[in-house]
Amino acid sequence: MAPLSVEEARAALLAGLRPLGRIKVRLEEANGRVLAEAVRAPGPYPPFSRSLVDGYALGPHDANSDGSSFIYRLVGTVTAGSTTAIALKEGTAAAVFTGARLPEGTVAVVPVEAVKERQGEIVVLDFPASGRYLEQSGEEVKPGEEILAAGTVIGPGEISLLAALGFREITVYRRPRVALATTGNELREPGNGRVADFFDRAAIYGSNLYALAAAVEAYGGQVICLGILKDVLEEQVAACRRGLEEGDLLLFTGGAGGSAFDFTSAAFSGAGGELLFTELAVRPGKRAVAARAGNKLMIGLPGTPPAAQVLFYLLVVPVLKAMGGRQGALSAFLAPLKKAVDRPRAERTFYWARVECRGGRFEVTPLPRYPGGIRAAVGANALIDLPPGAAPKEGEEVTVIMISDIE
Incomplete structure (x- = not known):
């Protein structure tokens, strides 16, 4: 199959995809x-008209007022939650508290501090009642x-x-159920034996299983862990069938490279999947596989941790969002580089980066690149999307894709 762009691969995965039950x-x-x-x-x-302050609910003011003072006679008290039935007539008032149901006939509420004078059951104001400090039902x-x-x-x-x-x-x-597996004879579970002894063997700890499980849950999915699979086609086909039966989406890492011990494509096909693509025009993550089995998707990400995580954000996140009823892709915008990119790449390349907001404007810093890439994503909250041959300098704007919040 010819390599697909990220956009073409994403469109192939999302074609006909609908939210789950x-x-x-x-x-x-x-x-x-x-x-x-x-x-x-x-x-x-609110379900009833209520007071917004501690104060007094006022009925219509006395038409016989001299215009300089407005006098009300207290006829009761209403507290929050009280169902006391009080009806206010001309020249009467009731003491009310914040959140209290207003008595029938209330035309205004005044806070305690706005009262000019109180003498026993008489409240005196030096202004006419208005419609402030109350909230009507609905x-x-x-x-x-x-x-x-x-x-x-x-x-x-x-x-x-x-x-x-x-x-x-x-x-x-319903939250998407993601059947997750990682493949490779060299992989071991973390904590399997003493670390000092472990590093003397030709083996590595399988980090993808844990990183991708965390990412799946962060984007609304539920993980069904299929564990670490050996480079044995029959074992991987059986895991695929189980994943398709129990999950809504099958997600593999490793085994997508096309060598004699890379069985992801064959396993997907052996489990009844129709291949959608086997290669992408992008780095990292060139070797990726996807297939469709009925109404379920099977996605095989690279085994290298930074490549697996990059493609998770670019391809798997849109699938999880569509299956879970969410709208829209990850946020993308232009931002100036705080540090130059080291050198151009022949393919479209995604760099781990950190975006910060300083003085009301965004700045993006590409993170250090390591040969193995195990530390590549530490501290990252974004990806920089560079076209083939681009090597922008400090201050130049680049396309940034956010993968987490800006702190």
């Missing part, structure tokens, strides 16, 4: 989930109003709104 979750489980349907208010908010939310649209990602603010309107559970898209 819908489930109901309790409000305490809703943070980070995506609404599968619009939410409408079951009633008004002033913020009308009954039946759409308060949250389908596709909204639920956060603390949305949870607060839902709870205030009495919702106990909501309908969200």
